[in-house]
Amino acid sequence: MTSVKKDPVLVVLQLSGGNDAVNTVVPFGDPHYVDNRPSVRVPEEQALKLTDFVGLNPNMAPMKRLYDEGKLAVIQGVGYPNPNRSHFRSMDIWHTCEPETQGTEGWLGRTIRDIDPNKDNVLTGVNFGRGLPRALAAPGVPVASVGNLDTYGVLTGIDGEDQREEALDVFSRIYSPTIGRSAVVDYLSQTGMDALKGADILSAAPEVYTSSVEYGSDVVAQYMKNIAQVHLAGFGTRVMYTTAPYNSFDTHAGEMQAHAKLWGETSKAVADFYDDLKEHDASDEVILLVFTEFGRRVHDNGSGTDHGSGGVAFVVGEKINGGLYGEYPSLAPDKLLEGDLHFNNDFRSIYSTLLENWMGLDAQPIINGNFEKFAFI
């Protein structure tokens, strides 16, 4: 039996709010951990040990399994110079790779443009959720944004097949590219046309999908399922994105309870996604990046943790060389940066590795610079 090599696919899961890296990959071997976390601490005996120094949060058993199978790379101490502790600014920096100026073009928007410069496929990039994250935004780059995969379509409420056909015909002519109108109208026109094309294709995805994997009912799990459905339907989609909503990882207070629930759900969704692809013999076609905009203050505030800098990211896939990457930043007081973990690894190194070693693209113009690559692929 011959197998056709499929094009590599990149999936990104954004954990909004600033995930507490220190309680995700727990440095129980660093004596400063206990000192800094009198109230918001994972006890050493509960951590799912990766080495005799660090372990995963106890609610991350499904991801621990992936780690043990060598399919999970943990990137420690991720950040960028002059860390910004505003959610929005920091997320923008991750999205645009522009730490100095306010960028509007996203790194994945540029990636999609590189993959499909002639816009041959309106589904080269697909976002799942409400509103397009800036990471996927680039002028003239179509990205389908799907709130609900099951009911996606234009003018679906018009009764009568003939009338809907006629209305869609007028719609497509009205939305055809024109000149001499405002930038926002041009944007609307392009978006409308892309939606029309994309909806037709996407509506088939849930129909052809079957799986024994039972995803959770939380938002992330449902969208990870949708991502698997769209990949398995074979529309040629190369970049997919979804977001853990509501800034839920912003655990200023009540962190022990909230963080446990978040990682319980997220960790299961990540492993279910991998297992689903594996069941369909497609786990070698997809790599998943899980990131957050920043880590949190090393010292807890009694109930939670405030905005910090150095964070942790995960990369998952059949083709991943699993393991720990990047040194864990020291928690020693003299090694901290304004009370935060010092980043050891620029996030653009992760992007660079994914873009060049996985997607086969030139990373430099996409991430605005050259950054040392990791060996996880």
Place this chain on the structure above:
Amino acid sequence: MAGNEIDLMAHLMRRAGFGATYQQLEGLASNGYEETVEDLLNPDGHPEVETDLLERYFVDWKELNALEVNQSYLTYLWINTKRPLQEKMTLFWHGIFCTGNSKCEHGRMIQLQLDMFRRDGMGSFQELLLGLSRDPSMVFYLDNCMSHNGAINENWGRELLELFSMGVGMDGQANYSEDDVKEAARAFTGWTITNAIPRYPYGRYDSHFIFNPYDHDEEEKTFLGETGKFNGEDIVSIIAKQPATARFIARHLYNFFVADDVQVPAWQNTPPQDPELISMLENEYFRSGFDLRSVLRVLFNSESFKNARFAKVKSPTEVVVGTMRLVQDFTSPKIGLHQLASNIRYMGQDLMNPPTVEGWHTGREWIDSGTLVERINFTADRLGDINLPGVKAIVDRLTSEGVATPDQFVRRCLDMLGGYELPEETYTQLIDHVQKAGVLNPGSKEYSERVGQMLQLIVSTQEYQFA
């Protein structure tokens, strides 16, 4: 009545309210523009929406706990209010002073915060900001109840400056330092709540603001260049008099009421697109002693505002509520309100649960292929339903006018929706569509259906996505 007066009134009511029917616009236009602005600014003479009957109909409104219930309540209020600007200002402040249900999990407490916006949203900005600082759901949302003397939590101190009053910077300069954030946080220590908000483990109960003098940092602070043993009131009064605050409010009002501007994080380095109007609003802010009603009066009566028709992409709330006011549906309680309200969320605006404390990004950022599909489908479904009173009124109006030529037919449908204008090529497409379907016979059943179909096509255009 000259058409352009009605068109201007349609513009005012879309921005200072949630839109109006053609018949309502005719009435308002005959009252006069400035008179209508005054009436909007001083709504006390108009009755509030009655909810006692509704609480019997929707029994879960009594508690106002779940997010969906609160969203239905707001949607109903906004469809039926006779005080549209007061409600629009409630939405305005909600989009800036964000509190999210994802954390609070107690809708009623957030609804009480919106009640404060409704009450004080057109009064003194200083009083409003002070009210916000003492609002239990805000104290909880930004963790000021977790900020203690000697162990500050900076969340409230930072967002108060960055997102609620001054912004990170203007004219290329930073407006405050990291030290100002910490000093503000120190001044607000002891500003806390009784009865913590999360419902675990004892269920939901109301919380109240209290000042705990034993947990307040009494020492000297230096904030924005002033030094003293500041408490939270002092911080708010220092903030209110900053030029950066006047600029921040002026730009927010501009972006919400006049024309889409760049997003807030870009304000530090992007000058206002209408510096003259911004400066008028800033001056009025100081002249009136931080009085928002006075600033709004200057805004709505300015030529810049009057000339800014269709310079804004409608927000999801404006799409849904505006559509319902136009078609005159849900003017009394009935089944389906929860489902109706959830359309606002599907279009990207989860009321009382913004994506981040920054609120919703506006303008073209409301639009992506997903949300565009949602808004087109929602609006077309309603305007195509010729049994809805507002659509029926449009049909009756066109019938009584004997509108029978394709050109006039398209033109009058555009008028009825609020004076919309289409580019030549779109207009031609619509006229062709009418011509192809045959002769128009006002009064026939088929005529009604064709009005509905034309309205559906118009609301699907790019131009109709603007307010």
